[in-house]
Amino acid sequence: MKKAMTLILALTLVLSIYVPTPIHSEATKVVITADSLKVRSGPGLSYPVVYGVKQNESYEVISKEGDWIKIKLSKNASGWIASWFAKEQSSSSTTSPAKPEVKADEKLISNADGLRIRKGPGTSFQVVGSVNKGDVLEYKEKSESWIKISFKQFEGWVHSDYLKGIPTEEKKQTPNTTVLKKGIVKATSLKVREKGSLSSAVIGSLENGDSVSIYGEQGSWYEIALNGSKRGWVHRDYITISKSEEQPKNDDKPATTTTAVVTASLLNVRDQNTLDGKVIDKVKKGDKLTVLYEQNNWSNVKLPNGKEGWVAGWYLEKTTSSTTPEEPKNSDTSTVTILYDTTNIRKGPSTSDSIVARANQGDTFTIIEKVNDWYKISLGNGKEGYVAGWIVSTTGSIGKVEKPGMNQYLDGKTIVIDPGHGGADSGAIGVKGNFEKTLTLRTAKLLDEKLRAAGAKTILTRSQDVYVSLSNRVSLSNYYQADAFLSLHYDSTVYPSVNGITTYYYDKSKDYKLAETLQSEMIKQTSFRNRGAKYANFQVLRQNKRPSVLLELGFLSNISEEAHVVTSTYQERVTTAIFNGLAQQFK
Incomplete structure (x- = not known):
């Protein structure tokens, strides 16, 4: 009897060590944080791979063992993933209160003349343009003291100290009625959410093979119509885009072919129209691209090697050919606007050339031609001069100059x-x-x-x-x-x-x-x-x-x-x- 009891006790201890820990209700799901992750048949790298999961996908947790988590893949399938490539979602976990944000449906107004627009949220980023006191700007997003805005042909970051918010008229925003493209659901059951986020409420679902019309894009999410007029968001990974619908159509305009020349020294090509998009290729200054269509200041382009992807539209100099007569090249007048007081205007396109004039912030001049990283400008009264391209903003089709900084x-x-x-x-x-x-x-x-x-x-x-x-x-x-x-x-x-x-x-x-x-x-x-x-x-x-x-x-x-x-x-x-x-x- 003593030996039997000892054996039972030993088995109990062994099982308590090796049986996976069940997960309680306070942490029932995990979200994948790696780009792609292998799911294995057991809790360790020595076990064979049985499945693959992708970033931002959410799965129910079955149990844990050490640094490994067992997840539910479907009704009858499960597998193990490394816990350091997943984050837990807990209904009882407390999070810090969200910072007050400027609402996306508000406009902003500039409080200062010559407020500089920068490429990124900080003074270390290059100035890409400027706005004056009273200019109304479109809000994009907020990062601490910096606000991302859109103004005319410019998009970039300005410091919030020089802005104030102006609420738009109190009226219900009319949803976009233009179908950007169409697609087919490729998941067994696809959740439709209220907003483009995994934490947003589920408002419906779609089945495999369902056809969807896409009205908008936000990062990795598509805005679609659900049950007629109701709108919702689905993750783009579960939608296959119909090739015939990839480009927006406009039968009222003559057929055009837009080509563009890259003006940045090196430009990333991404798989979606956002800085969060994965870099799939790079193009260099002078490369010629075919512009397929544009959205939110990004251009969907075809590369010389046949690849397609998204690039920042503000680094392209575009030319368009169509069945309509082309306007004379000199009919498009390009101008520069000075961004800093006492900017030097020089005799030639070099800092070693003598200064012939000085200009102040806000002064505007007509561009005669672009010479390397300098603009030859008309000063009036038949006089001409050169100004460095990286200290001015431009309008018109003239190529923009990007002075490489520490970035x-x-x-x-x-x-x-x-x-x-x-x-x-x-x-x-x-x-x-x-x-x-x-x-x-x-x-x-x-x-x-x-x-x-x-x-x-x-x-x-x-x-x-x-x-x-x-x-x-x-x-x-x-x-x-x-x-x-x-x-x-x-x-x-x-x-x-x-x-x-x-x-x-x-x-x-x-x-x-x-x-x-x-x-x-x-x-x-x-x-x-x-x-x-x-x-x-x-x-x-x-x-x-x-x-x-x-x-x-x-x-x-x-x-x-x-x-x-x-x-x-x-x-x-x-x-x-x-x-x-x-x-x-x-x-």
Whole structure:
């Protein structure tokens, strides 16, 4: 009897170790964070692959074992995925309150003359145009102190200090009635959501083979008609576009063929009309492309090699041929508008040529011709001069000049941004009650905006208030072969007077140069106390095979420093410093 009881007890202990942990109701689903992910028959890399899943797809969780999650694929099928490539959705998890945003149905007005429009959310980005006091702008999106706007032929970012909102007339917005294209559902059962987001409410469903009319696009989502007039959103991965419907038709216009010449030194071709789109090819300055159609300042183009994709339309110089007589080339008058006071007008197209005149912000001149990166302009009274193309905005068909800045060194780089802590792990708590986990996520999202605008590929280890293990954070860096891994933190100590910024590294040969460059830039931009670049044996650095640093961006235990780091001004400065430091490192 004793032996039997001992055997039963031993079996019970073994089963308690190896039986997967059931998942309770507070965490019943996961969303895939990798571009594509293999599903295996068991909890480990040695098990065979049974299926494949894609980014942003959501699955019900059956159980967990170590770092592996068993998910439900269909009614009768399941499989295992690595937990570091998925994030949990929990009905009971608490998230930080959303920041107040400017509503998308509002207009904005400029409060300043010569307000500069920039390519990205920060002063380090190139000026692409300007607006004057009283100009009404269309709101696109918000990132801390920066607002993305559209104005005439310009689209870019302006600082919110120089804007005020103007509500549109209180009337129901008329939905778009133009069908952009048509498609067929390729999923067994496709959920239709109220908005283009996995967290949005489900308002209906479609079956495999159903035909849909597409009225709008937003990132990876299509706006479709459901039950006649009702509108909803479906994920584009589950819609096959009908080839005959890919281009909008307009039988009232003569048949035209639009070609365009690339004006940027190097231009990304993406699989969709957004900066979030995957880069599928690149074209260089002078390449000729066929423009198939345009949407939201993006152009769907055919490349010389036959590929099709999306490029930013503001980097194309277009020409159109049609059955109607072509207007004389000189009938299109192009102009430049000066963006800065006391801009030099020179005798020739070089900074070594003598200055013949000076112009002020807002002055406009007719362009005679473009000479390399300079414009030859008419000054009146028969006089002519040259102005640098990267310090003016232009109108007309003349090619735009892009002066490569520090952002050219970030284009194509893979950066893993790791907002420290999250979920039940709040990190440090400030004197005034600010959570470190909330601040690190805020900083990470602003940095992410800046890097993506420069063409970098960014991966956030978390994009919401959830817990991610240290090993999973490191795994992302190694899996994506990151060019840099940045773990963001805010410091704390029992001594309330301690302050400043510190950058930590582990491997001197791999990490120190990056740490030193970032530390130097952050001190320059913020004027905080320089605590230096120091060695530390942190897990996210020690186990990381890629260049990696951990940044402590200020002390929440210091009441004065806490009040400073939560401001938009500080967030702008510190993320600009990190952006510049990375660019210098890659340069």
